[in-house]
Amino acid sequence: MIDDLLATFQDLPRGAWTAIAAVFGLFVGSFLNVVIYRYPLEDQTVNSPKRSACPSCGHQLGWKENVPLFSWLVQRGKCTACGWSIPWRYPLVEASNAALWGLCAWISLGPDGGGAGLLLVRCVVMSALLVTTFVDFDCFEIPDSVSIGGMIVGPIVSFALPALHADSPLALDLSGGEVVTRTGALLNSLAGMAAGFGVLWLIGRVGARAFGKEAMGFGDVKLMGAGGAFVGPGAILAALMLGSVLASVWGAGVMLRFYALVQSRARSRSGRKPAAKAWRVARLAGQYVPFGPFLAAGIGIVLLDWNHVLGLLLRQ
């Protein structure tokens, strides 16, 4: 009976597993919202209080109001008790986690994808990166449980699942053969951690010297150490490049928005457009763009499909 059931599951096509992973991801995404929302609150933890409540009126949510994504859609983004607008980032986190888990399943269960073990690792890392992204946007802080936790777990997982480093030329070299060994994967992981941590720490030091103030948070340094432990040294440097490009594009967008905002306000008030003042405000706004979310995005991209990313970078 159980064997039959297992056999049926094993025969499921890749698309079906992708859908199953996405549904699981949706529910886990709902839990990630709790983690993100409660992170800066001192009187609440992930376990307590047990039930979620409306932050506006304290109304405790029944199961019908707790179905990820769908409750928000059915209630049209409002609390059923007080009509408080539930921020769109709640369904965004749920949908993002569902999409990421679906993507992890599609890639992991495909040819050369690594299989079920790597699927689990990829899903957990993606969710950790998603939490990091939102917590850093909110609090300018990266949770130690993600960064330090990743630096501890990364080498262990690499030893247990050497396939995690199957794409790394260095890991193959260190393994001395055609297949990445446990030792090769572990050494590649440690080298990746040293590279990620070291390079960002160095950039931070040089930046601090050049600009006379802290340019890089230590949380970013630890995050890169953790990322390197999962993807190895070559890939973590690619992640850093990707993250820097994404952060620059986002930062430029934020600055343009503030520039336009200051100018349009000044024009409606006095008919003039003070370029110098608008530029000052834009530069200030640009300084409040966190780096962590973009590093997390870079790490996520190389973790999912490092070969593909490398091909894109080299235009192959």
Ligand SMILES: [Zn+2]
């Ligand atoms: Zn309410």
